[in-house]
Amino acid sequence: MITDTGHAIRATALTKRFPRGTAVDEVSLEVNRGEVYGFVGLNGAGKTTFMRMLVGLARPTSGSFSVLGSSTLSNEILRRVGTMIEGPTFYPGMTGRQNLVLVAKYAGLRRESVEVALETVELLDRADDVFRTYSLGMKQRLGLAAALLGEPELLILDEPTNGLDPAGISAMRDLIRTQARQGRSVLLSSHLLSEIAQVCDRVAVLHRGRIIATGTPAEIETAHGGAPRITITTVDVAAALEVLRNHAHVDGVRATDEGVEVISAQDITSSLTVALVSAGVEVTGIRRDQRSLEEVFLEMTAADERSAS
Incomplete structure (x- = not known):
């Protein structure tokens, strides 16, 4: 339906x-x-x-x-629908081509579809090698080829x-x-x-x-990742704070052991440097840090664990 x-x-x-x-x-x-x-x-x-x-x-x-x-x-x-669920499963003693021919036969597909699929996943040159000799990457590609057989x-x-x-x-x-x-x-x-x-x-x-x-x-x-942070290394912390508090697009600023940390959703690294140097603040280093997607993912799942407990 x-x-x-x-x-x-x-x-x-x-x-x-x-x-x-x-x-x-x-x-x-x-x-x-x-x-x-x-x-x-x-x-x-x-x-x-x-x-x-x-x-x-x-x-x-x-x-x-x-x-x-x-x-x-x-x-x-x-x-x-083409599927590859829980990893590809093939007969280890048969070649890649033989395995696909068998899949195509049971699915009622033309033999030509096997060659097209092998070419798509770039396995034609190894199609006549026995499946057990394939690397993991080749096995995954053969699994994708099987999923593509029926276009x-x-x-x-x-x-x-x-x-x-x-x-x-x-x-x-x-x-x-x-x-x-x-x-x-x-x-x-x-x-x-x-x-x-x-x-x-x-x-x-x-x-x-x-x-x-x-x-x-x-x-x-x-x-979920939070705003990026810009860390400015300087010994003139008080002067830097005075300049940065009034700078455009600064969402937050605080003193740190290194100097000053600025929170901003935008990459304003260059304009911060210009503003500080123009005000006579000595800057010895500046970098923009943002959490990686993997860190964001792990924090999200950890937060969900905490809320469930």
Whole structure:
């Protein structure tokens, strides 16, 4: 039943409970058509369970969802969705190509789709090597190739960069960006906010099964990261404070062991330096510090833990 043509995914109060506890707790979100949406959370946050429900691998306890505008997961809808959930699983004694041919056969897809997928993930030159000889990055790319076999409209990728080295992460990131440029919608999960922020249009932060923040990476950083701080090293602390208290765009200023700390949402490092030097204040150093996205993420989850206790 087609209920929503504007979203690739829509979930409303989606919940999954197990005897040991609640894995997904009333999660509501919308993934727009053509959007790359990131689902970030610590291990055990509920990311995989949520994805499993979207493709019929787990039955929701309550709530509702639609995929590609349909509230019913028919075979027709599922053929338009490519998935890589809980890591790629292939026959270790078969080659990469043989594994994909088998997947394509069971899915009723043409053999030509295998070659297209292998080329897309840049595995043609290793397609006839046995799967067990693949590096982790190659195994992840073969998993993405399997997800792409039916030329899906929507990709659901569970931790596609998990365990990869920096080169492998960069390669996977490029592959995902390419799929988005070609018009596909992508829902991907990660436990690294800084990594997911480099490829996603919007992000939902999941903790203990609940969404605790949503928005663009920049919006999350601004809302939860706090204003950047500018540290000025000087021995003329009193004079510096006098100048800086009246400076434009200064949200706060205080003395520190190094000299003076300025809080400002804008990067006014250059204008502060000019103002201080013009006033005869000796400045021996100046730097702008802002918490990393990973620090923001960890603080958000820690704050949620404190509020729950």
